Amino acid sequence: MRRALALIPLALACVLSTAPTPALAGHGKEEEKAAPVTYFALQPLTAVALRRDGRRGVLVLEAGIEAKDPKLMERAQQSTPRLRAAFAQVLMSYAAGMRRGTPPDVEYLGQELQKACDKVLGKPGGKVLLGSALLN
Numbered sequence: 001m002r003r004a005l006a007l008i009p010l011a012l013a014c015v016l017s018t019a020p021t022p023a024l025a026g027h028g029k030e031e032e033k034a035a036p037v038t039y040f041a042l043q044p045l046t047a048v049a050l051r052r053d054g055r056r057g058v059l060v061l062e063a064g065i066e067a068k069d070p071k072l073m074e075r076a077q078q079s080t081p082r083l084r085a086a087f088a089q090v091l092m093s094y095a096a097g098m099r100r101g102t103p104p105d106v107e108y109l110g111q112e113l114q115k116a117c118d119k120v121l122g123k124p125g126g127k128v129l130l131g132s133a134l135l136n
């Protein structure tokens with residue numbers, strides 16, 4: 001019990017030392033430029049695929065777009081519904097041709113999604129990044 005009571009002032013001192021003081025809070029009024037957004041994630045994409053046992057399963061793919069050019073990033077964000085539709089079409093056609101029991105070929109999916117991204121955006125520069133591919 002005494003040890004716990006002895007640690008209270010130490011914990012309080014740590015908390016107070018990290019809190020900003022009012023005198024220093026307004027000291028750096030220089031506006032910091034926020035880093036431009038270079039990545040955004042799409043909602044997970046899904047498609048129906050056959051599982052190893054012959055029943056239907058769901059292929060789920062998480063993807064995002066990275067673009068260093070601010071204008072291209074803005075175009076990509078505005079084209080999100082078209083990107084999702086193009087990606088879903090690629091994923092559905094891939095899932096329909098999958099052999100039973102084989103894991104998704106993420107490299108092939110990445111290449112095909114990249115082609116669809118370039119087509120939707122009208123020029124290369126947006127990079128498709130894949131998070132995970134899961135067959136349930």
